[in-house]
Every structure is written in C-alpha cells, then in structure tokens.
Amino acid sequence: MQIIAYGVLADERNYLESAFNEAFEGAHTLRCLELFLDKDTVPIASGYESVLTSVNDTLDAEVLGALAAGGTRLIAQRSTGYNNIDLRAAGDCGLAVSRVSYYSPESVAEFAWALALTVNRRIVRAVIRAREFDFRLDGLMGRDFHSRTAGILGTGKIGTAFARIARGFGMRLLGHDIDKNPECLALGMRYVAPEQLFAESDLISLHVPLLPETHHIVNEDALARMKDDAILVNSSRGGLVDTDALIATLRAGRLDGVGLDVYEEEAAWFHLDKSLEVMTDDALARLMTFNNVVVTSHQAFFTQDAVGQIVAATVQNVRDHLDRRSGPNTLVPARG
Known part of the structure; x- marks a missing residue:
C-alpha cells in the first residue's frame, strides 16, 4: 500500500519514517511532504490509499472528493482535533477517517x-x-x-x-x-x-x-x-x-x-x-x-513524548484499516 503524509514537520519526519518502517518492515511505502493538503496539492495524493493529515490541512468536500477519486480510502489525522475535516462529506465519498484520540x-x-x-x-x-x-x-x-x-x-x-x-x-x-x-x-x-x-x-x-x-x-x-x-x-x-x-x-x-x-x-x-x-x-x-x-505557532503538543504517541497511534490506525476493522480512534468507519 502507498501512504502519503502531508504537513510533516522536520522533527516529526524521523519519528514517522522509523515507526512505519518498524511496523510494516517495508511492506508499505511512506512518502512525507512538508506541503499542506489543499485543493492545489491534492493531486499529489493520487494513487495513495492512505493519507496522513495534520491540523492545518484542508479536508473540505472538494478535497475529499478529489482524494476519493484518486484512490484514497483512509484519512488518518495525526491529531486529536478534526474540525478541519468534513466528516459527512468523507462518509459520502466512502473514505474512512481516524484520528489520535489520546496523547500526552x-x-x-x-x-x-x-x-x-x-x-x-x-x-x-x-x-x-x-x-x-x-x-x-x-x-x-x-x-x-x-x-x-x-x-x-x-x-x-x-x-x-x-x-x-x-x-x-x-x-x-x-x-x-x-x-x-x-x-x-x-x-x-x-x-x-x-x-x-x-x-x-x-x-x-x-x-x-x-x-x-x-x-x-x-x-x-x-x-x-x-x-x-x-x-x-x-x-x-x-x-x-x-x-x-x-x-x-x-x-x-x-x-x-x-x-x-x-x-x-x-x-x-x-x-x-x-x-x-x-x-x-x-x-x-x-x-x-x-x-x-x-x-507561538501551535507547538504545545510538540514534545518527544507526545509526537511518539501520535505516531504510534497513527501506525495503529493504518494497521486497523489494513485489517478492515474499526478502533477507538475511528471517526468514520470504512464501508463494507
């Protein structure tokens, strides 16, 4: 499976890449982008089944529709908050959505x-x-x-x-x-x-x-x-x-x-x-x-402990998607 992460911070990247490599042993490819997801950058996600998003990404109906059309099936938000995601539109597009319900x-x-x-x-x-x-x-x-x-x-x-x-x-x-x-x-x-x-x-x-x-x-x-x-x-x-x-x-x-x-x-x-x-x-x-x-620039969460927990939860959310099951972090379950 192809996985793409938007809005990845420089100090976050190593955590993400190491965790995904360890969890999936190279079976699934992770691509990290500093770019935020919006209507202009959404074409990059074409062909990626899982998209890992941040709080500053835009996931409105237009972007979600484009993701679904490009083959995306999972939105895994790397935060507790998800007010930037139109959950109703995600469900209508057949997209599963998860978040990180807990970190430090x-x-x-x-x-x-x-x-x-x-x-x-x-x-x-x-x-x-x-x-x-x-x-x-x-x-x-x-x-x-x-x-x-x-x-x-x-x-x-x-x-x-x-x-x-x-x-x-x-x-x-x-x-x-x-x-x-x-x-x-x-x-x-x-x-x-x-x-x-x-x-x-x-x-x-x-x-x-x-x-x-x-x-x-x-x-x-x-x-x-x-x-x-x-x-x-x-x-x-x-x-x-x-x-x-x-x-x-x-x-x-x-x-x-x-x-x-x-x-x-x-x-x-x-x-x-x-x-x-x-x-x-x-x-x-x-x-x-x-x-x-x-x-300050939305950095309250930005500790080694919290980022480690966020990444671990995101890995689990992707694993749940692969196993076709919902978990405690599921906001919109997968269809079927």
Missing part, C-alpha cells in the same frame, strides 16, 4: 503554563533587554499566581493536567465543562457558569474542542466580564477566541497578558517560514504589536 495531555498543559508564566513575568521583554545589556527591571513586574484564581474552560485530560499544576501553585480552581470531572473535584475545583468563570478568574486557560457551540466562546461579552488585569491563555483552537474582540480589548488597555499558541487563521501562516514575505494578515500583525501578547 501534559505536553499541552505544561506549554499553556509556559505561556502564562511568560506573559506574567514579562520574560520575552526581559530576554530582549538582556541581549542588549539593558538590565533594568522597569516594566517587568509580575504577580504571584499563588492564592489567585485559575479559570479552566474544559476539564478533560488536558484541562485536568493544567488544573493539577495550578493546584501546585496554590491557586483557587474554577472550572466549566458539560460534565464535572471527579479528578478536578478532588483537586478542589468549583464548577461554575462561564460568565462567573470569566468574571472571577485571574488566569483563564482554554481547553475545549472547537465546535459550533464553542466557536468564539471568548467573545466581546466574555472579554468585557474579565478583570482588567486577567491573563488569557489559548493552547486549544484559534476559533475559540474572537480575534477582533480581543484586539479591541487590548487596545483599550485591558488584560495583563495574553498567550496564544493558536490563531483563527493559522493555517496560512503557522508551521511555515514567512519571514521574507509581507504579512498580509492584519489581525495577526496587530496582535504582534502588543508587548503583553505572546504568540
């Missing part, structure tokens, strides 16, 4: 905390100054997280890992989710409505999936409820935050800091070298101008 939640939770600490303690500004031998402390004052309130929107595996770290800092825990997580309750978390969470939290971290009901859950109203000196961190999905509303809030001098590892329109920019091009995304460019905002 600590990878994302720890990075979310790295963002929180970075903006709180003005670390980027301090490093830039130090490189210029300016060792003043003016404008670098942060706050203790100890005894303050962490609001965690989404208390699944990642949100729970974030809560454990927050508890270690000695923070009061507020949470919101469809269901109450017993582990979070044991940590002392109190579940409240989103409105109360936004209003009372000193640090707000987002850990919910991007669904129609969570799109722009951090909107103008939510931002207005937040404390003027609150810190907002998003390491989940860019579409959870209304970027225009966030920029307006920052322009008004509100929020102590914002850490963003994701962005609504990131597919056009993140994981790519755009340093020699003109930045045409006005919203992203504007975010970069605020000295209390830190933007």
Whole structure:
C-alpha cells in the first residue's frame, strides 16, 4: 500500500519514517511532504490509499472528493482535533477517517503554563533587554499566581493536567465543562457558569474542542466580564477566541497578558517560514504589536513524548484499516 503524509514537520519526519518502517518492515511505502493538503496539492495524493493529515490541512468536500477519486480510502489525522475535516462529506465519498484520540495531555498543559508564566513575568521583554545589556527591571513586574484564581474552560485530560499544576501553585480552581470531572473535584475545583468563570478568574486557560457551540466562546461579552488585569491563555483552537474582540480589548488597555499558541487563521501562516514575505494578515500583525501578547505557532503538543504517541497511534490506525476493522480512534468507519 502507498501512504502519503502531508504537513510533516522536520522533527516529526524521523519519528514517522522509523515507526512505519518498524511496523510494516517495508511492506508499505511512506512518502512525507512538508506541503499542506489543499485543493492545489491534492493531486499529489493520487494513487495513495492512505493519507496522513495534520491540523492545518484542508479536508473540505472538494478535497475529499478529489482524494476519493484518486484512490484514497483512509484519512488518518495525526491529531486529536478534526474540525478541519468534513466528516459527512468523507462518509459520502466512502473514505474512512481516524484520528489520535489520546496523547500526552501534559505536553499541552505544561506549554499553556509556559505561556502564562511568560506573559506574567514579562520574560520575552526581559530576554530582549538582556541581549542588549539593558538590565533594568522597569516594566517587568509580575504577580504571584499563588492564592489567585485559575479559570479552566474544559476539564478533560488536558484541562485536568493544567488544573493539577495550578493546584501546585496554590491557586483557587474554577472550572466549566458539560460534565464535572471527579479528578478536578478532588483537586478542589468549583464548577461554575462561564460568565462567573470569566468574571472571577485571574488566569483563564482554554481547553475545549472547537465546535459550533464553542466557536468564539471568548467573545466581546466574555472579554468585557474579565478583570482588567486577567491573563488569557489559548493552547486549544484559534476559533475559540474572537480575534477582533480581543484586539479591541487590548487596545483599550485591558488584560495583563495574553498567550496564544493558536490563531483563527493559522493555517496560512503557522508551521511555515514567512519571514521574507509581507504579512498580509492584519489581525495577526496587530496582535504582534502588543508587548503583553505572546504568540507561538501551535507547538504545545510538540514534545518527544507526545509526537511518539501520535505516531504510534497513527501506525495503529493504518494497521486497523489494513485489517478492515474499526478502533477507538475511528471517526468514520470504512464501508463494507
């Protein structure tokens, strides 16, 4: 079987190639591309039965139809999120779809905390100054997280890992989710409505999936409820935050800091070298101008542990496809 992987990062490639070679001993050929999958690059996949995709690939009805026409039978998404895949269209085209339902939640939770600490303690500004031998402390004052309130929107595996770290800092825990997580309750978390969470939290971290009901859950109203000196961190999905509303809030001098590892329109920019091009995304460019905002390029998952688990799950998804069986990662089962 011919297998092609889109959006493969340089440090990810060795993991993928080694795992597939070990699992299938050369019986199936894997081709890795740095290119993202979209309507322009989909012809490359012609003749490949399995296509391994990333979160920044475009898998709408048009692309899925082209994949099916070219002989593809499996879409194996190398992530937990799959909001970039039109599952209904995939089913209509006869394409099986799988994802990685689990990988190290600590990878994302720890990075979310790295963002929180970075903006709180003005670390980027301090490093830039130090490189210029300016060792003043003016404008670098942060706050203790100890005894303050962490609001965690989404208390699944990642949100729970974030809560454990927050508890270690000695923070009061507020949470919101469809269901109450017993582990979070044991940590002392109190579940409240989103409105109360936004209003009372000193640090707000987002850990919910991007669904129609969570799109722009951090909107103008939510931002207005937040404390003027609150810190907002998003390491989940860019579409959870209304970027225009966030920029307006920052322009008004509100929020102590914002850490963003994701962005609504990131597919056009993140994981790519755009340093020699003109930045045409006005919203992203504007975010970069605020000295209390830190933007990283969707790297929270990017640890050796997490990538290893993602690759292992992807190998298993391909194996399940070959054996004509569904598994715990199956989103759309194969026909017949």
